[in-house]
Amino acid sequence: LLAVSIVPPLTLGILAMRSARVAQEREVWEGNAAIARWGVDKVQSYLANIEEDMRLIVEVGNLQSMDPATAKPLLLFLLSFSEEVKELSLLDAMGREQVRVAEGTLITSEDLKSRADTPTLQIPLGGETYIGPVRTSEFSEPFVSIVVPIRNLAENKIVGALAAEVNLKRLWDDMLSFKVGKSGYLYLVNEAGQPLAHPDFSLVLARKDLRSAAAVRRFLAGESDPTPRASFEYPNYQGIPVVGLHARIPKLGWAVVVEQ
Numbered sequence: 001l002l003a004v005s006i007v008p009p010l011t012l013g014i015l016a017m018r019s020a021r022v023a024q025e026r027e028v029w030e031g032n033a034a035i036a037r038w039g040v041d042k043v044q045s046y047l048a049n050i051e052e053d054m055r056l057i058v059e060v061g062n063l064q065s066m067d068p069a070t071a072k073p074l075l076l077f078l079l080s081f082s083e084e085v086k087e088l089s090l091l092d093a094m095g096r097e098q099v100r101v102a103e104g105t106l107i108t109s110e111d112l113k114s115r116a117d118t119p120t121l122q123i124p125l126g127g128e129t130y131i132g133p134v135r136t137s138e139f140s141e142p143f144v145s146i147v148v149p150i151r152n153l154a155e156n157k158i159v160g161a162l163a164a165e166v167n168l169k170r171l172w173d174d175m176l177s178f179k180v181g182k183s184g185y186l187y188l189v190n191e192a193g194q195p196l197a198h199p200d201f202s203l204v205l206a207r208k209d210l211r212s213a214a215a216v217r218r219f220l221a222g223e224s225d226p227t228p229r230a231s232f233e234y235p236n237y238q239g240i241p242v243v244g245l246h247a248r249i250p251k252l253g254w255a256v257v258v259e260q
Contacts, residue, residue: 039256184260
């Protein structure tokens with residue numbers, strides 16, 4: 001009688017607890033996956049808006065003529081219009097600067113140089129926009145180069161490019177301030193597993209290898225995250241157990257990682 005009175009409710013209690021844990025894990029998985037996708041959309045729309053402004057200047061301003069006198073007022077206008085763009089250069093197909101403008105800096109013709117061998121910049125001769133690697137300035141601010149090709153429609157060839165130096169600080173601040181539950185956070189990594197933006201900025205400055213995080217390893221291996229029924233728990237960079245998911249940004253080779 002004792003067994004009959006205890007075993008059924010005990011079994012039901014265990015099943016209820018297990019069901020509640022599964023439901024909680026699914027809720028965390030779905031919520032964090034949505035946050036990671038939000039991060040991807042945030043990055044893509046941010047850079048796409050700047051690229052669209054650059055393409056508009058190229059099309060409206062007739063920059064394919066490569067005339068510095070015509071280009072300079074347009075570049076100055078875009079520089080004053082876009083808060084994130086800190087420098088603009090009109091380059092010919094060989095990477096030589098025809099004109100350059102920068103925020104708070106007077107640039108003369110003697111300051112112009114060839115940027116053909118610059119590792120952070122490439123002339124997109126294939127017609128696609130080039131986005132370079134993220135780098136940290138002397139003031140510890142993140143920058144990236146965006147290069148839009150300039151095509152001569154009459155000759156149907158790339159005759160140059162418009163290059164912009166873009167400050168990502170506001171984007172990073174917006175993303176890192178996003179709250180993930182009570183103790184969660186998100187960060188961005190590059191194709192080497194190094195942090196581009198992280199709540200612990202010392203990791204970014206040190207270019208810390210974050211491949212110890214299972215979510216980062218899955219990103220680098222091109223794998224998908226496990227389903228909620230599988231274990232997606234691992235220790236983070238501080239050794240604290242977390243559940244982690246990622247969402248890749250295909251064109252950039254970056255990923256948004258959410259840990260909680």
